[in-house]
Amino acid sequence: MAMKHVSWCSALVGVAVLWSLAAPASAETRMSPRAVVELFTSQGCSSCPPADALLTSLAEQDDVVALAYHVDYWDYVGWEDTFGAEDYSDRQRAYAQSWGSSRIFTPQMVVNGTKGVVGSRRGEVHGAIERASLSLPVGIAEDGDMLKITIPPDPSLQDAVVWLVTYIDRADVAIERGNNAGKTMAYTQVVTGRQALGVWEYETGATIKLPLPEVLAHKSTGIAVIVQQEHDGLPGPILGAASFER
Template sequence: MNFRPFPAALALALLLASPAGAGELRQRPTAVLELFTSQGCSSCPAADALLTELGSRDEIIALAYHVDYWDYVGWPDTFGAKAHSDHQRNYAASWGSSRIFTPQLVVNGTEAVVGSRRQEVDIAVQNASLSVPVALSEGGGMLKVSIGPRPGLRAAVVWLVTYIERADVDIERGENRGKRLAYTQIVTGRQVLGMWEPATGATLTLPLAEVLDDGATGAAILVQEERRGLPGRILGAASYQR
């Protein structure tokens, strides 16, 4: 399988914070948390902070998708992207709904809660589980991905999701005007790597220099079902952070 790098997505190098040392691998998560958030949303900072807290736990892979549909209030989100808004809309469509909102937290692709309501989030995380093992190993500038078999399940898509570990942003306009806000696990791109077959599993080898280009400091591998071309249940996940 040929790997194609993401197109350029961000130019915010002065805001990035990259940890030194060897890469950190997270390989046995029970939950993937996808937060749909915006710098222009006054109710989002509490959810952003909660995601940062949860993302420090070994059993959780946290991803923040900054949407663009709040940009009209006067502050274009520095990480906002139409693709992120479309991803959220696709989740809603897969559940037979047209309603989207921020801050919305999707847990393992199956359940959505208000991302700032700690009790709801805690219950959803406690009940979450992932059934497909995803193992990562780093060496020689390469990232090897091994996804185990799980007969009886349906075939699923293997996604590569890149992110920035942290950025601090001064909000100059809009509902959060005058605030300096910290964001973590900021998604910079999504790309299909291939298909996972439950009878045989899958193995991929990716060049880290291409995975972590355009300022990204981490990457998550997600194994996710699709329904009618829309996102479904996440079966397995792992992450690498530089």
């Protein structure tokens, strides 16, 4: 299965964008999670399969939004990751820079934008999640042909960027070369695109409407809405999140 990073049209916070298109028949929503877990992984990384499997189990928890970013810096070993993108490697580097480090590695899991742990260390990952919390509620629901996102004001916080992340819930990949040659791997929560929707303002909150068929294009099956602070252009703490899946 070959797929690369997909970007789609942006929408402005507080502005309803209207298309008349068919909506999915049924969906699952997840609101008020305690943690957003971002796994940085690669099909060319021999130590990544245990972390990929752990992310699959985390995605089954009602209090976790799990996302897998496939990086591209392992492609040199002879297998080009079918989901890898430079943007995702850059996101991992940006996290490291925000923590005052120049080191990146796979597999790595980042919890709520503030804690990075080795992605295959089950105990450390679960411990970080158990200590995690998200203070900002994010509402997400179907509204006719649209997906309606509501984020209330909160004067105790600072402005943050609202991100839309699309993903595939599962993909099976037969790896022909590189460190995992000969294996057929099941990957879950695979990020297919990432787009800034605008700024959530702590004084006014935000309401956003998105066209579902336009967003869930390019074989994507799920959507995560992430509200994350930035400092000097680098990612900071995640304040709130929600997800929607066909």
